Amino acid sequence: MAPAHLDVVCRPTNGKTPRKHWHESGWSRSLLTFRVLMYSLAIISLVLYTFCDSAFFPICYLPRFWLAGHCNGLAELLSPGVNSTTCPQWTALHPTKYRGLSEDLDVAYNSEDFKQRAIQALGDAVRVPTESYDDNGPVGEDSRWDTFAELHRVLEASFPRIYKSLNVTKVNTYGLIFHWQGSTSAKPYILTAHQDVVPVEEQTIEEWKHDPYSGYYDGTWIWGRGTCDDKGDLIRQLLAIDSLLKQGFSPARTLILSYGFDEESKGIEGAGHLARYLEETYGRDSFALLLDEGDLYTDTGGIVFATPSTSEKGYLDVKITVSTLGGHSSVPPSHTSIGLLSRFIAAVEDNPHQASLSRRGTPFATTQCLAAYDPAYPEDLRKLARKAVADDAALKVLQERLLASDPLYKAVLGTTQAVDLIEGGVKVNALPERANAVVNHRIAEHSSVAELQQHMIDLLTPLATKYDLALVAFGSNVTRGGAGEVVLSDFLGTALEPSPVTPTGYGPWALLQGSIKAAFESSPTRNSSKVVVVPSLSIGNTDTQFYWNLTKHIFRFSPSFDTDRFNGEHTVNEGKRCSVTLFSLLMQFPKLAFRADSMNEGVRFYTKFILNVDESDLP
Template sequence: MGLPQPDLCKATGRASRKHDSSWSRLPFAFRVLLCSLVVISLVLYKSCGSAFLPICHLPRFWLAGSCSGLAGSLPPDVNSTTCPQWAALQPTKHRGLSEDLDVAYNSEDFKQKAIQALGDAVRVPTESYDDNGPVGEDSRWDTFAELHQVLQATFPRVYESLNVTKVNTYGLIFQWQGSTTAKPYILAAHQDVVPVDGQTVKEWKHDPYSGHYDGTWIWGRGSCDDKSDLVRQLLAIDSLLKQGFSPARTLILAYGFDEESKGIEGAGHLAQYLEETYGRDSIALLLDEGDLYTDIGGTVFATPSISEKGYLDVQITLSTLGGHSSIPPSHTSIGLLSRFIAAVEDNPHPADLSRTGTPFAMTQCLAAYNPMYPEDLRVLARKAVTDDGALKVLQERLLASDPLYKAMLGTTQAVDLVEGGVKVNALPERASAVVNHRIAEHSSVGELQQHLIDLLAPVAVKYDLALVAFGNNVTCGGSGQVILSDFLGAALEPSPVTPTEYGPWALLQGSIKAAFESSPTRNSSKVVVMPYLSLGNTDTHSYWNLTNHIFRFSPSFDTDVYNGLHTVNEAYRADSLNEGVRFYTKFILNVDESDLP
């Protein structure tokens, strides 16, 4: 496959000694030109005064590290053209405030305050169910009023200083009015949790709504998903208020209450309120819950999601004449349904590793910085940037290496529900199955529906069945009918892809690095920030009209979660509370100081 090509990054600094051989192989004239550009950039940066700040703001986000060729993985502080890294961005105007709060967040008093706040929030069982009725008609929503009381008692300063609006009774909007006309930005989280199965309560180490702190973990449903994000955001704002901070840019907190079910009653109403109040494309950026930090072979990756897969549950319903089982036809409705299910499963959706897709960007980051990455695959990934043949081979290798890539590179399908028949000696007049689809970033609901029509129409014709697909008559038949429909009406297109370039992405990346590198528990270690594709969906799907810059990131390590989400023994590491508040604080201050529109 040949030797890896030099990594010609745009970063400042000299070539790393580790990669001197790659650097020395470059033509001398090109080396002179590249270094000249670096020197010119540094001179411009040093000479910029406040009058030129809008022009010279870019060096503040200047790509981190020095130029070097790719021989093995790069260290986190060396930049790669295939996975651009912006330098840590510490607040400048409010540097003293940021440093003072760094000290405060490291104190035992603050840690105990944070533990108490999350424990109190967890103790309120704000469960949301798939079959919840509208607010005002279903009494199960009433528990959210108790959570609101807890939040107001815990954060009285926030409630007194910010404008608080309740939307559809239990949705929360906090508005921290800024002094300028710059676009507002949003921090989001959700108040609800998935229900606890009563049959599993005995398997919990501590009661699922105890909020118990055992010296390391805070136990209970919602401690990880997503009350930890909500509480840490409020702790950061409360701390800033306590220090007398007043924002230049308006900050909005948006907290829905049915993210774990339909998202209609909560974020759906919040989005409508925000669009009516501020207008379309009125928000500079939005940050919601999402993926985490993870340590791979000693290199830490932060993985903010910049897009989400789409969603469609397709119900296949077979209807045939009934009768006594002693005189059966060749195929009952259940037997016919099995043919359609087999056709679906025998024809999975093709994968596509597109250079313009998020999975390709993620792969390039892993190839550049993951020390555990197979060397031949690393070289292949580099070649795939421009070589179509290498791209095809890379896709095949990735699909063979990890089942996760099958989910990331294409639309997935899973037959999750089947039902049919009422009695052992009666022919089933109806049988149905529901196929769950997570739609690839490059596809759409319409493309998926057409795929199913093209696939299943011949099966319907073969068995003389009328096919009605998504409201349209497709085939005729005299032996029965098969209907394809959107189960529960929950179809969702793949999300728009957030740009990963200078601007909001660079600001988020710089804030992550600043919080991580200044952490007293990380010993100034570095972190790689790479874009990620979320396979699930968050409340962000309600906010597409507000901004093109939507990020999904929770400032926690995967090891800060005791036993995963939506399962028995959900628990959250207490030390991560302080670190998360540190991140939200730096992010708020950096956005406030930024030159974003």
């Protein structure tokens, strides 16, 4: 029997109560038949829900989603998690066809021998300083790329079984494609990571506790640049595949590993070429899903939140160049090019972009999940979040409250801008003929490059007119002027639209959820944790920007705790130890060093994920 507080009767979706004497009407038999069918479907759905063994087979999803659309009380009763329909949670997804294999590998991953092997493999990779620079020239012309050849030799020495069993293709010399052919025609899928790291500043080397490229293991931490970002993910993926090969596993679904080598700079030489190769080889929208580096786990005290990013903000660096006549500074004009530039900069900073919380956006989905599952979430915000699902006034108040509660929300809900570079003048007594500044923008999920460009034009046109300057904006003449010129341009040509938003219904998203939870349930140290999987927005950009044409299901997730990473990303003394709030975690990129124990747990996740995808009914 259903709990007394639940109304399990299906009602018309308009909420109206049927007339008292409905049986006297001419359509009574049709309505009665309809109700019988609805009750029958509800019962069948309940049976299927109860006895389905795996949470990702389509027949197992139908009961949940049909009920959610037709029955108020029963849908709540059967909904996942804590009866949250705004943030559905699927149960742990353990391999069924490969159950024995999965359990055997769980035992192997718990061993000290495997841990030491993982430590050695990551340390060896870290000891190769694969730095990528913003000013790198093309491959074949810039010798700084040559260090990646040494990393390839290290990887082949560490994983000879993979190099023998999988087809290895090198794209643009240093991009790596590992092709693991499946036995069926199901869509293949992609795991990605990147081989490069952020350069170490020479003047900071003495500040490192251990040499930044030592790969040193101190009994707890593996030290060195790239341990987390992103050689840790790369090595854990290879360890999982090597373990499966060792057990004789042969996939039904083709798996592609795609490893770029300039993610920390532009990505064009690495992932740019790799994605083009894959599209030419397999075709557009030819992959079931893609998993890349991304957000992490965090423990809020009893509940672990996993926060895969399902979208990324866009990107645009706007260069503002002001040109005026030069001359001797003893006879200056009212405003030099530097003075005029300062006014344009002030106008930009005085007019920040407005934040917006939209029900269609990823931040709204994140907020709903935190309100539903985080016990520490403020109760007033929890109530507002629930009301905001259908109440526009509540949505507006929720947006205001979130922005007031933490400045990080401004970065999530709107386009950000930061004046990061400025240049002008060559001599103290010479009028500067040219001055320029670069404004970095991270474009909101709901906006676009074109909208941002128009915002800059609308904002700066009045100033250009006021000071009699010709305005040329992104290749178009906007105003004329006789005192000089101001040019708005895309600095370095790196404009990037906000990414497509990955669907978070059943299918690939539920499979990822279930795999994350299965990895926890199988862990000897984490199996008591309650895990909630939350979609999040990445305010940074990854190599996934190049793969949009290949699949609609792109996830950015690194299976590590925030506390497994020491100090911070792109900084001195990279290692695994950093505690942050849940919300801060959703904003951060992966840090750069690993606690050794997290190597085993990451391999466990990748193994579950590979086996689950392989036996799934995804297209």
